[in-house]
Amino acid sequence: MNIRQRVDRLCERLYVTAQYPSQGAVVFVDLERQEIREAYLSRAMLRDFLGGRGGNMVLLYNLLEDGLDALNPGVPLIFGAGVLTGHVPGGPRGNVTSLAPDSEAILDSNAGDYFPAYLRRHGIDHLVVYGQALRWTLLKFEHGRLEFCDASRYRGMNNIELTGAIEQDFDCHEGRNMALARITRAGEKQVLCSGIMAGPKSIFARGGSGAKMGSLRLKAVLVRGRPPEFPIDKSHREDNKRIGRKILSTGVAKKVLKTVGTPFLYKPSRLLGALGTYNNQKTSWHDSLDAENFDQFRDGMAGCYKCPVHCRALNRIPDADETDPYRHGDGPEYVTLGKFGPNLGIDRPEHVLRFNDSASTGSAIAWAMELYQRGIISDADCSGLAPNWGDPVLIETLLFQTAEREGFGDTIADSAQAVERGKYPTEALRYRMASKGLFQSDPHDSRIIKAFALGLAVATRGMDHLRNRVTLEINPRINDDPDYKRELYGAAVSAEPNSYIGKEHSVARCEDQYASGDAVGMCRFNTKLFNSPSLPDSNDFAGQLTRLTGIQFSPDEVLLAGSNITALERMINYRIGLRVTDDTLPQRWFDEPIDEGPFQGELIDRDEFEALKKRYYHVAGLTEHGIPGPERHERLARTVTGFSVRVELPHDLPGEAERMVIVDEVVNNVAGLRQTVCRRYPELVDRMDDELTLAVLNGQTILSGEGEAKISDGDQISFIRAIAGG
Numbered sequence: 161m162n163i164r165q166r167v168d169r170l171c172e173r174l175y176v177t178a179q180y181p182s183q184g185a186v187v188f189v190d191l192e193r194q195e196i197r198e199a200y201l202s203r204a205m206l207r208d209f210l211g212g213r214g215g216n217m218v219l220l221y222n223l224l225e226d227g228l229d230a231l232n233p234g235v236p237l238i239f240g241a242g243v244l245t246g247h248v249p250g251g252p253r254g255n256v257t258s259l260a261p262d263s264e265a266i267l268d269s270n271a272g273d274y275f276p277a278y279l280r281r282h283g284i285d286h287l288v289v290y291g292q293a294l295r296w297t298l299l300k301f302e303h304g305r306l307e308f309c310d311a312s313r314y315r316g317m318n319n320i321e322l323t324g325a326i327e328q329d330f331d332c333h334e335g336r337n338m339a340l341a342r343i344t345r346a347g348e349k350q351v352l353c354s355g356i357m358a359g360p361k362s363i364f365a366r367g368g369s370g371a372k373m374g375s376l377r378l379k380a381v382l383v384r385g386r387p388p389e390f391p392i393d394k395s396h397r398e399d400n401k402r403i404g405r406k407i408l409s410t411g412v413a414k415k416v417l418k419t420v421g422t423p424f425l426y427k428p429s430r431l432l433g434a435l436g437t438y439n440n441q442k443t444s445w446h447d448s449l450d451a452e453n454f455d456q457f458r459d460g461m462a463g464c465y466k467c468p469v470h471c472r473a474l475n476r477i478p479d480a481d482e483t484d485p486y487r488h489g490d491g492p493e494y495v496t497l498g499k500f501g502p503n504l505g506i507d508r509p510e511h512v513l514r515f516n517d518s519a520s521t522g523s524a525i526a527w528a529m530e531l532y533q534r535g536i537i538s539d540a541d542c543s544g545l546a547p548n549w550g551d552p553v554l555i556e557t558l559l560f561q562t563a564e565r566e567g568f569g570d571t572i573a574d575s576a577q578a579v580e581r582g583k584y585p586t587e588a589l590r591y592r593m594a595s596k597g598l599f600q601s602d603p604h605d606s607r608i609i610k611a612f613a614l615g616l617a618v619a620t621r622g623m624d625h626l627r628n629r630v631t632l633e634i635n636p637r638i639n640d641d642p643d644y645k646r647e648l649y650g651a652a653v654s655a656e657p658n659s660y661i662g663k664e665h666s667v668a669r670c671e672d673q674y675a676s677g678d679a680v681g682m683c684r685f686n687t688k689l690f691n692s693p694s695l696p697d698s699n700d701f702a703g704q705l706t707r708l709t710g711i712q713f714s715p716d717e718v719l720l721a722g723s724n725i726t727a728l729e730r731m732i733n734y735r736i737g738l739r740v741t742d743d744t745l746p747q748r749w750f751d752e753p754i755d756e757g758p759f760q761g762e763l764i765d766r767d768e769f770e771a772l773k774k775r776y777y778h779v780a781g782l783t784e785h786g787i788p789g790p791e792r793h794e795r796l797a798r799t800v801t802g803f804s805v806r807v808e809l810p811h812d813l814p815g816e817a818e819r820m821v822i823v824d825e826v827v828n829n830v831a832g833l834r835q836t837v838c839r840r841y842p843e844l845v846d847r848m849d850d851e852l853t854l855a856v857l858n859g860q861t862i863l864s865g866e867g868e869a870k871i872s873d874g875d876q877i878s879f880i881r882a883i884a885g886g
């Protein structure tokens with residue numbers, strides 16, 4: 161069944177009108193045929209998955225055709241705004257979801273600036289695009305109307321040029337009366353580490369969303385016009401004020417985010433001896449990149465739609481040539497600072513300011529540098545460049561080449577997939593700092609803090625700290641107060657950062673809190689547990705969700721929705737072939753102890769790690785395969801696909817105690833069901849195709865005519881081993 165048939169089938173289950181106050185539409189856009197349709201998600205979908213990242217996953221689960229490559233135009237790209245996006249202070253965020261071209265997992269990327277809030281306030285909760293446009297296209301949304309515009313003229317433009325051209329052509333100004341999601345040249349050329357820009361600087365990064373959008377020939381999505389006011393009652397307004405005060409009263413917002421931005425994190429990592437340096441061969445680096453050394457370059461702070469924090473540092477390089485378009489900009493964030501500082505052997509702030517690219521690009525260059533250092537790649541492989549550590553001219557050259565896919569940049573553009581795409585030998589994988597094919601998002605070497613390590617390993621989109629990082633593991637006031645720590649994470653968690661004890665609880669709790677935060681649109685920096693225990697949490701989300709939607713939410717239901725989202729993501733990852741062994745870490749962290757600093761000798765013990773992972777699965781309500789068991793799968797399927805058939809198996813999946821799987825895609829008959837089981841669970845193909853495996857449908861053995869034996873939602877079917885001969 162192709163994407164168009166899937167959209168048709170899904171729309172039959174969705175609604176033609178809003179199901180609760182403030183609900184926006186799901187807009188399906190067929191770029192190839194220039195066709196648009198609208199529908200509304202159900203109240204059950206809201207209750208179980210909220211919106212934003214959660215709603216996106218519901219849509220992806222339904223629309224994904226098994227077996228397609230991420231860049232296939234039949235795999236949709238889904239923009240989603242959270243339920244509270246644009247309706248609470250500090251909550252301007254939204255997600256972009258698909259399969260990731262730059263990993264083996266889902267693509268799911270969060271950004272703020274203006275685009276998600278504009279989308280939501282203009283009445284679109286989710287925008288689903290698919291099919292390849294016949295020419296480069298800009299989608300314009302204005303006054304409730306979506307228009308396909310020719311974007312040929314914008315082709316080849318970078319972010320600065322494109323913004324200027326669109327502001328001129330459409331007589332608007334970003335942030336004042338327009339928001340834009342767009343790709344640069346890198347996205348057009350399907351550079352795998354490219355993202356979708358959500359503003360002058362915010363980016364839907366991680367997983368290659370830019371390449372995915374480029375594969376659809378979609379240059380930009382423009383929302384024009386100031387966001388319409390939405391009437392909210394007095395209690396909603398009062399609570400918004402309280403939430404704003406709550407955010408601003410935290411030390412982290414007041415003292416650092418508002419004044420310095422995220423680079424403040426560099427120093428604690430450095431002092432701990434946990435800075436990923438030279439592609440994590442080392443873990444210490446100079447204090448020249450401590451946040452205070454960027455003070456002289458900072459010429460203001462910017463922020464996202466109605467966020468009281470304004471954490472984004474602006475920069476200006478003094479004495480730079482006035483014609484240099486990069487003399488002024490946003491950033492860097494802590495991630496960029498680490499990835500383009502110690503990770504590449506760079507120690508001067510002004511160099512980091514110029515590079516200011518995505519985490520994956522920095523990781524791809526660091527990987528190349530280590531391969532070159534080890535002689536695994538040669539000058540010839542690098543098209544004449546010599547990728548040596550600490551060479552700012554080379555790095556800048558490589559960044560421009562990468563965006564154009566020129567010279568050695570074509571290899572960097574293949575990011576973490578360079579081996580799979582034939583650019584590096586298999587030996588290179590040993591030095592790839594990635595999990596599930598995605599480079600680590602942050603520069604923190606996590607051999608010391610075991611909760612960080614577990615989080616990176618089990619994160620559903622690959623090696624990423626924003627899914628579940630227990631950042632407060634480095635907060636002594638929390639570590640020294642066991643009762644408070646237990647209260648925060650719901651169970652006892654060791655005070656020692658390098659202990660494995662109890663870390664499953666803190667990772668699982670952060671994961672639920674953050675996923676629910678994404679689904680309502682709250683920025684991670686403004687969500688409890690990420691930077692502070694005092695930031696808004698599921699209690700605050702529940703109150704505002706109830707007021708905005710008219711549907712009663714409890715804090716526990718909000719957290720459960722967060723857990724459901726992660727579970728559904730794991731179900732998608734399972735469908736695309738990821739297994740429990742993919743929840744792991746780079747080999748280096750198991751084999752090579754840290755050789756310097758206060759935690760010298762620390763590494764990840766394989767047995768301890770596997771035991772911790774198992775405990776995490778249990779706490780997260782997953783089986784030992786890291787996926788929901790049959791009962792939970794069935795419950796989720798009721799909401800997601802509206803179809804569920806229990807299938808009992810003659811043999812269990814490896815290690816699966818229940819000997820049962822759930823088919824949650826509509827099938828009409830036993831023959832179709834057999835095919836679906838084989839497709840979704842390739843480990844069962846041999847057993848299911850065995851001519852001795854008979855189907856028993858609702859107690860009735862099917863000896864012939866499987867194609868005519870109808871299957872309905874709620875049926876039970878067993879496959880039994882027939883006894884042949886005598």
Ligand code: SF4
Nearest residue numbers: 463464467469471683
């Ligand atoms: S805290 Fe910073 S990144 Fe988050 S919404 Fe506010 S300005 Fe944007």
